Amino acid sequence: MNLVSVTGKSWILKKFNQQKILYLKDNFLLDEITAKLISIRNIKKEDISSFLNPLIKNYLPNPNTLMDMEKSTNRMLKALQNKEKIGVFGDYDVDGATSTALLGRYFDNLKLDYEIYIPDRKTEGYGPSIKGFKDLISKNVNIIFTVDCGTLSFEAIDYAKKNNIDVIVIDHHQSQVNLPNAYSIINPNRIDDKSNLQYLCAAGVSFMFLVSINKELRSINWFEQNQIDEPNLINYLDFVSLGTVCDVVPLVGLNRAIVKQGLKILNTKKNIGLKTLFDICKIETSPSTYHLGYVLGPRINAGGRVGKCSHGANLLLNASPKEAFKIASELNQFNKERQMLEKDLIEKISSKAQAKSNDPVLILEGKNLHEGVIGIVASRIKEKFNKPTIIISINNNIGKASARSILGFDIGSIIISATQEKILIKGGGHKMAGGFSIDITKIGKFKDFVFNKFKRVNEDLTQKKPLLIDSKIAPSAINIEFYNKVNILSPFGSGNPEPKFVIENLKTVNGSIVGEKHIKSVLIGPEGSSFKTMAFNATESSLGPYLLKKNNNIFDIAGKLSLNEWRGQKNVEFIIDDISVNKNEKKMVPSSIG
Numbered sequence: 256m257n258l259v260s261v262t263g264k265s266w267i268l269k270k271f272n273q274q275k276i277l278y279l280k281d282n283f284l285l286d287e288i289t290a291k292l293i294s295i296r297n298i299k300k301e302d303i304s305s306f307l308n309p310l311i312k313n314y315l316p317n318p319n320t321l322m323d324m325e326k327s328t329n330r331m332l333k334a335l336q337n338k339e340k341i342g343v344f345g346d347y348d349v350d351g352a353t354s355t356a357l358l359g360r361y362f363d364n365l366k367l368d369y370e371i372y373i374p375d376r377k378t379e380g381y382g383p384s385i386k387g388f389k390d391l392i393s394k395n396v397n398i399i400f401t402v403d404c405g406t407l408s409f410e411a412i413d414y415a416k417k418n419n420i421d422v423i424v425i426d427h428h429q430s431q432v433n434l435p436n437a438y439s440i441i442n443p444n445r446i447d448d449k450s451n452l453q454y455l456c457a458a459g460v461s462f463m464f465l466v467s468i469n470k471e472l473r474s475i476n477w478f479e480q481n482q483i484d485e486p487n488l489i490n491y492l493d494f495v496s497l498g499t500v501c502d503v504v505p506l507v508g509l510n511r512a513i514v515k516q517g518l519k520i521l522n523t524k525k526n527i528g529l530k531t532l533f534d535i536c537k538i539e540t541s542p543s544t545y546h547l548g549y550v551l552g553p554r555i556n557a558g559g560r561v562g563k564c565s566h567g568a569n570l571l572l573n574a575s576p577k578e579a580f581k582i583a584s585e586l587n588q589f590n591k592e593r594q595m596l597e598k599d600l601i602e603k604i605s606s607k608a609q610a611k612s613n614d615p616v617l618i619l620e621g622k623n624l625h626e627g628v629i630g631i632v633a634s635r636i637k638e639k640f641n642k643p644t645i646i647i648s649i650n651n652n653i654g655k656a657s658a659r660s661i662l663g664f665d666i667g668s669i670i671i672s673a674t675q676e677k678i679l680i681k682g683g684g685h686k687m688a689g690g691f692s693i694d695i696t697k698i699g700k701f702k703d704f705v706f707n708k709f710k711r712v713n714e715d716l717t718q719k720k721p722l723l724i725d726s727k728i729a730p731s732a733i734n735i736e737f738y739n740k741v742n743i744l745s746p747f748g749s750g751n752p753e754p755k756f757v758i759e760n761l762k763t764v765n766g767s768i769v770g771e772k773h774i775k776s777v778l779i780g781p782e783g784s785s786f787k788t789m790a791f792n793a794t795e796s797s798l799g800p801y802l803l804k805k806n807n808n809i810f811d812i813a814g815k816l817s818l819n820e821w822r823g824q825k826n827v828e829f830i831i832d833d834i835s836v837n838k839n840e841k842k843m844v845p846s847s848i849g
């Protein structure tokens with residue numbers, strides 16, 4: 256194909272094995288396109304049945320494969336026997352809120368006394384602090400769980416130990432060789448952990464802890480002796496799936512099974528907080544990973560970004576419809592504020608990013624940038640330039656930063672290395688995201704450190720961004736039957752990307768702007784088949800001129816299928832990611848799959 260992408264992307268058709276397609280069709284009674292999409296994913300033959308039907312029981316390992324799980328479970332049993340009051344210290348993002356709510360819901364079911372603590376992003380920052388632990392200890396807790404944080408919290412955990420408080424860390428962030436002096440640390444990303452569960456988010460690790468303690472309590476007849484119904488942990492998967500999708504961990508193995516089942520639990524809307532948020536967001540369809548990642552997640556996150564940091568966890572734990580409505584409404588308003596702040600900051604910092612576009616890693620700084628949105632803006636700039644991006648907000652002599660990375664450049668380990676080298680005050684993260692604080696006199700040294708690290712990896716990482724295509728299809732494929740075939744591979748997300756398709760030789764019939772910056776259009780193919788499309792944020796991009804003008808330009812589109820449900824009606828439309836035009840004159844020719 257002699258094509259030119261209008262956004263500068265390089266379209267690449269993924270490879271597949273024709274023999275494997277035949278094998279899949281013969282042995283699993285799959286149609287051509289589903290077999291092709293599975294072939295592209297290189298799933299092993301022995302794993303195909305589980306992939307097509309991802310059940311928790313097929314993927315759930317023995318929880319004790321996680322380092323310190325057995326030790327933590329035994330300590331929890333002791334807490335139950337001694338009727339100890341429990342403290343839960345959680346992070347303020349969705350993974351932290353859902354992890355906190357998971358433990359809280361379980362403790363409620365067991366009728367245990369507990370307190371939660373979510374730090375204020377602006378005044379306390381990420382992770383356990385002496386201030387936070389003091390607050391919990393003042394409420395007479397005897398044991399503290401930290402969730403989605405704690406792996407590098409040496410000072411706060413030392414303080415707890417001096418006050419005879421055992422701390423159990425449940426986390427997934429990257430560690431270093433030295434660990435804090437906690438009672439136990441359950442983290443699949445510990446250097447000495449052999450569980451092969453590194454892909455779990457904190458909510459996933461918290462779920463594994465609940466599986467372990469539930470199993471142990473069942474074995475000693477604790478539920479029967481205390482006249483308490485054993486919690487059905489499957490019903491907890493709404494929280495786990497929400498944390499899993501929003502933390503953008505790979506949807507493979509156990510994670511994919513969790514989200515597949517979790518979406519079914521979400522659809523029952525038994526949790527009052529989530530049901531209220533569904534209603535406020537006017538979600539009338541069955542929930543999908545889109546709703547988790549782009550509708551519910553940002554609102555739960557908004558409290559930690561621009562409002563009250565504890566709102567996310569409190570919404571999920573609230574049993575009062577009146578209070579849940581109040582919290583959900585405030586979160587919705589916080590999200591609107593977040594969107595405005597994000598827009599303003601992008602406008603403010605985009606010129607700085609453009610000026611440094613030749614740098615291998617974009618490290619941008621500014622005075623008093625809103626710390627609640629610098630992470631989101633870093634993500635937007637990363638997507639635009641296809642480069643790791645770090646934004647530092649400077650207040651007096653200290654900078655606080657959020658970082659977002661690209662595949663192949665482990666930003667979490669780099670931040671930890673810079674902290675060990677005393678370049679950073681403190682910091683941490685995982686492969687794709689992280690955060691840190693830094694003395695402003697060391698920003699130059701930090702830039703050199705990061706740039707040198709980048710030189711050691713493949714510098715082609717930030718070259719022209721590829722757009723990987725699964726297959727060409729015809730306009731006539733935009734229908735419910737074809738959508739259902741593709742959807743067999745769901746849930747989609749990181750590690751199991753939504754299939755991307757190309758439709759060739761199209762013209763615009765009409766197009767209109769919706770929601771200020773999105774474009775709805777009707778396109779027509781060479782056989783006369785027309786279909787509806789949506790291009791998000793397209794008015795300000797190079798896609799706009801092709802989709803808004805009815806003319807004789809012929810072009811190809813790349814993107815994915817989307818199901819629209821409204822009042823019982825289901826319609827499939829095409830979400831456009833990119834457009835390409837032929838350098839030579841285009842000819843109207845039929846496409847391949849239809």
